[in-house]
Amino acid sequence: MNTTVHTQPGLGVQFWRLTKPRVVSLIVFTAVIGMFLAVPGTPPLDRLVYATVGIWLVAGAAAAFNCLVEQKIDAVMARTRARPTVMGTISSSQILLFAGAVGGLGLAILWHAVNPLTMWLTAGTFVGYAIIYTVVLKPATPQNIVIGGASGAMPPVLGWAAMTGDVTYQPLLLFLIIFAWTPPHFWALALYRRKEYEKAGVPMLPVTHGEWFTKLHLLLYTLLLVAVTMLPFVTRMSGVFYLGSALVLDAVFVGYAWRVWRNYSDALARRTFAYSIFYLAMLFAALMVDHYLPLLRA
Numbered sequence: 095m096n097t098t099v100h101t102q103p104g105l106g107v108q109f110w111r112l113t114k115p116r117v118v119s120l121i122v123f124t125a126v127i128g129m130f131l132a133v134p135g136t137p138p139l140d141r142l143v144y145a146t147v148g149i150w151l152v153a154g155a156a157a158a159f160n161c162l163v164e165q166k167i168d169a170v171m172a173r174t175r176a177r178p179t180v181m182g183t184i185s186s187s188q189i190l191l192f193a194g195a196v197g198g199l200g201l202a203i204l205w206h207a208v209n210p211l212t213m214w215l216t217a218g219t220f221v222g223y224a225i226i227y228t229v230v231l232k233p234a235t236p237q238n239i240v241i242g243g244a245s246g247a248m249p250p251v252l253g254w255a256a257m258t259g260d261v262t263y264q265p266l267l268l269f270l271i272i273f274a275w276t277p278p279h280f281w282a283l284a285l286y287r288r289k290e291y292e293k294a295g296v297p298m299l300p301v302t303h304g305e306w307f308t309k310l311h312l313l314l315y316t317l318l319l320v321a322v323t324m325l326p327f328v329t330r331m332s333g334v335f336y337l338g339s340a341l342v343l344d345a346v347f348v349g350y351a352w353r354v355w356r357n358y359s360d361a362l363a364r365r366t367f368a369y370s371i372f373y374l375a376m377l378f379a380a381l382m383v384d385h386y387l388p389l390l391r392a
Contacts, residue, residue, distance in 0.1 A: 128253025
């Protein structure tokens with residue numbers, strides 16, 4: 095008789111998984127783009143590294159705290175039921191200590207090696223995600239993603255502040271892009287995970303208002319996102335390269351949203367969710383390429 099022995103990864107790997115590295119990598123990526131867009135040339139390497147590490151550590155700490163709070167929810171979700179918090183291989187006190195140490199180190203780096211404004215903005219973002227969204231909004235209202243999306247939209251503002259010590263209208267445009275992107279991104283996920291959210295008692299929009307309402311709002315928010323992505327060009331923050339890239343990326347996203355509304359399937363919602371991640375990364379990459387094109391032509 096064959097037996098299969100399941101072994102848990104080492105403690106270090108388990109803590110690493112609690113920081114949600116794939117999610118945090120996109121957060122840090124948009125923050126780094128904000129750093130590059132904030133300066134006419136190349137950002138100072140030392141400040142770039144310190145700011146990136148500091149923001150990454152605080153974001154990872156917020157993700158770990160989120161895992162701690164949502165243990166019961168994660169236990170009934172297929173994509174999260176293998177987390178160490180659910181399996182019981184890491185205690186709550188260990189997670190609190192880990193999140194406090196990692197987050198505290200990140201804030202200290204931002205305070206001493208970057209600037210106080212970035213530290214305070216990053217601390218506020220931690221509170222917004224770990225406390226306001228995770229503890230207050232997510233279990234209370236189907237608008238959790240819309241309101242709580244503000245904390246997820248902050249990274250480019252943090253990156254900009256890290257380089258300039260200031261927040262002008264340009265990083266706020268980047269904030270608006272992610273803020274408008276968040277609802278259709280998460281509602282695509284919520285649609286094909288709706289039964290799990292219902293079982294977990296989380297009032298996501300498909301659970302409280304039904305599939306048709308969610309599909310319609312996914313389309314409407316995608317159209318809103320298209321309008322918001324035009325703002326960098328309209329305000330002359332970016333040029334023709336970004337405009338062309340944004341129009342192509344937007345057209346594909348609207349196509350997905352239209353098909354979700356008119357001819358829904360879980361497989362299509364999965365593809366829409368996956369594309370939304372690619373979309374945001376490519377949109378911000380286009381912003382950076384557009385930013386440096388004049389220097390390449392000079």
